Amino acid sequence: MTAAAPRRRGRPSRTDSAAGPAARDRILAAAGEEFSERGYEKTSMRGIAKSADVDPALVHHYFGTKEQVFEAAVQGAFAPVLEAPGSITDGPMDGVGERLARFFFGVWEAPGTRRALLAILRSAVTNETAATVFRRLVFTQVLSRVAGQLDRPDAELRAELAAAQLVGVAMLRYVIKVEPLASEDAELLVARVAPVVQEHLTGP
Amino acid sequence: MTAAAPRRRGRPSRTDSAAGPAARDRILAAAGEEFSERGYEKTSMRGIAKSADVDPALVHHYFGTKEQVFEAAVQGAFAPVLEAPGSITDGPMDGVGERLARFFFGVWEAPGTRRALLAILRSAVTNETAATVFRRLVFTQVLSRVAGQLDRPDAELRAELAAAQLVGVAMLRYVIKVEPLASEDAELLVARVAPVVQEHLTGP
Numbered sequence: 001m002t003a004a005a006p007r008r009r010g011r012p013s014r015t016d017s018a019a020g021p022a023a024r025d026r027i028l029a030a031a032g033e034e035f036s037e038r039g040y041e042k043t044s045m046r047g048i049a050k051s052a053d054v055d056p057a058l059v060h061h062y063f064g065t066k067e068q069v070f071e072a073a074v075q076g077a078f079a080p081v082l083e084a085p086g087s088i089t090d091g092p093m094d095g096v097g098e099r100l101a102r103f104f105f106g107v108w109e110a111p112g113t114r115r116a117l118l119a120i121l122r123s124a125v126t127n128e129t130a131a132t133v134f135r136r137l138v139f140t141q142v143l144s145r146v147a148g149q150l151d152r153p154d155a156e157l158r159a160e161l162a163a164a165q166l167v168g169v170a171m172l173r174y175v176i177k178v179e180p181l182a183s184e185d186a187e188l189l190v191a192r193v194a195p196v197v198q199e200h201l202t203g204p
Numbered sequence: 205m206t207a208a209a210p211r212r213r214g215r216p217s218r219t220d221s222a223a224g225p226a227a228r229d230r231i232l233a234a235a236g237e238e239f240s241e242r243g244y245e246k247t248s249m250r251g252i253a254k255s256a257d258v259d260p261a262l263v264h265h266y267f268g269t270k271e272q273v274f275e276a277a278v279q280g281a282f283a284p285v286l287e288a289p290g291s292i293t294d295g296p297m298d299g300v301g302e303r304l305a306r307f308f309f310g311v312w313e314a315p316g317t318r319r320a321l322l323a324i325l326r327s328a329v330t331n332e333t334a335a336t337v338f339r340r341l342v343f344t345q346v347l348s349r350v351a352g353q354l355d356r357p358d359a360e361l362r363a364e365l366a367a368a369q370l371v372g373v374a375m376l377r378y379v380i381k382v383e384p385l386a387s388e389d390a391e392l393l394v395a396r397v398a399p400v401v402q403e404h405l406t407g408p
Contacts, residue, residue: 039330122330125329134380139380157384160385164372168369168373169372171371172368178339179360181361181368196369199403200396
């Protein structure tokens with residue numbers, strides 16, 4: 001353990017070596033850790049600043065409120081998800097169910113992403129502000145793009161029912177850990193779930 | 205507000221007017237309220253006792269540990285669910301998807317049951333002990349009975365994938381409140397979800 005550097009007060013100057021992109025990234029990484037460990041409610045701006053070894057004013061400077069830090073942390077964790085809809089909706093529509101299911105299990109099976117997703121899910125279930133961020137990012141950005149490809153009047157509801165099947169599997173497999181679902185091979189689950197996702201999206 | 209009755213210490217005697225079935229029921233109701241309001245982690249045996257206006261020793265006397273009080277409270281909230289599998293699995297198997305979906309939305313649409321279910325879901329997502337209780341009650345008691353009717357080697361996985369569709373809809377409709385799913389008519393959702401539940405349970 002090294003002694004903490006002396007903290008700076010007030011708005012950081014541009015020449016302040018503690019500020020800049022490196023500090024911003026460090027704050028974001030620390031925020032991700034804190035939200036994962038403690039959930040939204042128990043995480044404080046002060047705790048994030050301490051964990052990133054910066055002055056709390058710098059956290060406010062870069063991100064604003066706790067809600068905005070959370071949104072930035074979620075956006076970081078969801079970056080692969082948010083960048084994916086193009087590849088999911090590209091290609092023939094009769095394969096969209098499998099592409100979506102395969103992508104979903106892909107991000108959940110990777111330990112790093114899973115940890116972030118668990119933190120977001122736990123926060124959204126127990127806190128209204130976190131639920132709003134989750135809704136805005138996942139549903140407005142991801143599902144609306146999938147729905148946009150369907151060109152049907154009930155496209156949004158279809159996309160949400162498909163998402164419900166996937167979110168439900170994530171809940172029972174990764175959070176509640178129900179057996180045999182928790183230990184089942186992910187590839188077998190893709191095969192079981194893809195037709196349901198497909199049916200919700202493009203079925204009669 | 206009336207002044208609290210003086211608290212009694214030690215193991216309650218059988219002639220103690222604060223004990224007996226009425227006190228047990230009062231403790232259980234108070235536990236349900238406390239777990240709903242605060243979630244598993246923030247609820248204390250002392251808080252439950254205070255809310256039920258009994259000595260904390262009486263809570264221990266009737267239920268044992270906090271985990272056991274939680275299990276009793278969940279069992280109370282889930283009583284209609286736990287008593288239902290007979291009626292869900294009775295009748296022709298080609299209607300089991302619709303019976304299960306209709307029953308599921310029935311308990312979630314009733315405000316009293318919904319509140320208890322939300323409390324259980326929130327607790328199970330954020331606390332490992334609560335997740336264990338949830339797993340034991342819902343999955344061991346409800347799903348194993350549904351699976352038992354299927355008479356197929358992968359019956360448990362089938363029941364869990366069907367449950368995942370339902371749990372996912374509950375998450376997005378009642379917890380995260382994604383639109384249009386959150387405001388959609390429950391009867392329409394039964395019609396959308398029943399074929400998926402049926403397919404998971406009895407499909408090829």
